[in-house]
Amino acid sequence: MVLSRFWLAIFISSILFILVGVSIGHHYGLDYIINGKKDDPIQIGEKYLNELPRFLQDSIQKADENTFVINRDTTNLDTSYVYKNKTVKIYSGVQKSDGLLPTCKSTVLDLIIPLIAYLAFFCGLMQLLIDSGAAEKLAKKLSPVFVKVFPSVPKNHPSISYMTLNFAANFLGLDSAATPFGLKAMESLQEINPNKDKASDAQIMFMCLHAAGLTLIPTSIIGYRAAENATNPADVMLPCIITSFIGTLAAFLIIGIKQKINFKSVSLITALMTIIAAIVGLLFYVNSLDLIGKNVFTSNLSGIMLVGIIGVTLVFAFVNEKKFVEQETTIFDSFVTGANNGLKTGITIFPYVLGMLVAISLFRNSGLFEIISNWIALFFANIGVAKEITDSLPVALLRPFSSGGSRGFMIDAMRQAGPDSFTGRLVCIFQCSAETTFYVIAVYFGSVKIKNTRYTLGAMLLVDLICVIAAILVAGWFF
Incomplete structure (x- = not known):
C-alpha cells in the first residue's frame, strides 16, 4: 500500500509540476519528456533569425552547419542555436533521463x-x-x-x-x-x-x-x-x-x-x-x-x-x-x-x-x-x-x-x-x-x-x- 501510494505521488506530482512549467513558459515543449533520450539537448525556444541580437545572427550565419554555441554561463551547459528552415531552434541543458x-x-x-x-x-x-x-x-x-x-x-x-x-x-x-x-x-x-x-x-x-x-x-x-x-x-x-x-x-x-x-x-x-x-x-x-x-x-x-x-x-x-x-x-x-x-x-x-x-x-x-x-x-x-x-x-x-x-x-x-x-x-x-x-x-x-x-x-x-x-x-x- 505504501509503495503504491508513493508511486502515485511520484506520477501525480511530476505531471502537475510539468503542467505548471508549461503554463508559466518554463517548458517550451513536452516532446523530450515523451520521446527524448538521456543526455540529448533540451529545446527551450524557437525564433526567427531576425528576432535574435545582431551579433548572434552574424555568428550563426558564419558558423559551420549554421550552428552556433555560446557559453552564456560558465557554471551551466552551453546554449546552442541551430538555424534551419528559416527558424533558429535554441537548446540549453541536457536531458537527465530517457523519456x-x-x-x-x-x-x-x-x-x-x-x-x-x-x-x-x-x-x-x-x-x-x-x-x-x-x-x-x-x-x-x-x-x-x-x-x-x-x-x-x-x-x-x-x-x-x-x-x-x-x-x-x-x-x-x-x-x-x-x-x-x-x-x-x-x-x-x-x-x-x-x-x-x-x-x-x-x-x-x-x-x-x-x-x-x-x-x-x-x-x-x-x-x-x-x-x-x-x-x-x-x-x-x-x-x-x-x-x-x-x-x-x-x-x-x-x-x-x-x-x-x-x-x-x-x-x-x-x-x-x-x-x-x-x-x-x-x-x-x-x-x-x-x-x-x-x-x-x-x-x-x-x-x-x-x-x-x-x-x-x-x-x-x-x-x-x-x-x-x-x-x-x-x-x-x-x-x-x-x-x-x-x-x-x-x-x-x-x-x-x-x-x-x-x-x-x-x-x-x-x-x-x-x-x-x-x-x-x-x-x-x-x-x-x-x-x-x-x-x-x-x-x-x-x-x-x-x-x-x-x-x-x-x-x-x-x-x-x-x-x-x-x-x-x-x-x-x-x-x-x-x-x-x-x-x-x-x-x-x-x-x-x-x-x-x-x-x-x-x-x-x-x-x-x-x-x-x-x-x-x-x-x-x-x-
Whole structure:
C-alpha cells in the first residue's frame, strides 16, 4: 500500500509540476519528456533569425552547419542555436533521463532481456542444487543461525540455501547471480507465507538485509575509478566494506527489534562475530598488498568465486547423478527445467519494473527531483556542511530511485572534482553502500505478486539514510 501510494505521488506530482512549467513558459515543449533520450539537448525556444541580437545572427550565419554555441554561463551547459528552415531552434541543458517511450523500450531491451537471461542460467543451476540434494545439505548446516534470524522459517527449509547464495553473491559483487538467487528465495518464502498478498516477517527481513548490500569486492566501483584515472582505484574498497557492513547491521537491528528477535542467541552472536572477523582479516590482508596486488585481488576474486560456484554445482550434481535418475530426469533436463522457471519469473516481474522506472523517468525529466535535491543541498550548506559533501548528495538522493542515474552523477562528480578528491571518493562510497530501493521492491515483491509490503519501504529508506551518514563519517575518517 505504501509503495503504491508513493508511486502515485511520484506520477501525480511530476505531471502537475510539468503542467505548471508549461503554463508559466518554463517548458517550451513536452516532446523530450515523451520521446527524448538521456543526455540529448533540451529545446527551450524557437525564433526567427531576425528576432535574435545582431551579433548572434552574424555568428550563426558564419558558423559551420549554421550552428552556433555560446557559453552564456560558465557554471551551466552551453546554449546552442541551430538555424534551419528559416527558424533558429535554441537548446540549453541536457536531458537527465530517457523519456517515457524510450524508457519503456530500454526497460525491455537493456534490462528485462538481460535479466531474463541471467535468471534462466542461474535458476537452472539452482534447480541442480535442489535435485542433487545440495540445497538441502546447505540448509541443514545453516539452520541454527537462520532459525534465529528468521524464526518463522522452518528448520532446514530450502529458502535458507537460496538466501545464503544471494548474500554470498552480493558479498562478492556478483549482481547478475544475486538477483536470481534472491528471487528464488522470495518464491520459497512465499510458499510458507500464510497471507499471499501481504509480505511476511521473513520476506521483510530478507529484503532489508539484501538491500543493505554487504559488499566484499566493489568491482564495478573500482572499475569506474580506474576509468577516470584515479591514482589508486581500490582506495575506496575498505570504506565501502565498512559502510555496507554498518548498513547491514543497522538493517538487522531495525527489523530485528520490530520483529522481536532474540539477539542473545549464542549461534547468532557466533555467526556475527565470524563475519566481523572475516571482514577484519580481509581488511588487514588487502592493506598488506601493494597497488598491483590490490588490483589483481579485487579484479579476480569475484570471477574466480563465480566460476567456483558453477563448477562445484556441476561436480556435485555429477557425483549425485543417481538422485536425478530416481526423479526420472537427467542433469541437463533438470537445468532446462530450472531455466524455464527463471524465464517465467522474468516475465512476471516485467510490469512491476516497467511501472517503477517510467515513474522515475517522469520524476527526473520534470525537473522536480533536481529542485528537491538542490533544496536539500542548500539546506545542508546553510547549516555548515562542507561543500565537498553537498556536491556528493545528488548521488545519495538518487541511489534509491535509479542505479543508472546515480552512477551518472557519480562519474560526473569524479570528472568535475577529480577521482582522488574527497567528493570523488565519497560519491563512490555512496554508490556502493546502498541499493536501488524502489527497483528492488518492485522486482522482488512483484515476482511473488505481493501487494502489501507493510513497513518494508520505510525500513529500507531508513537503512539508506544510515548508509549515507556512515559513508560521510567513514570517508572523513579515511580521506
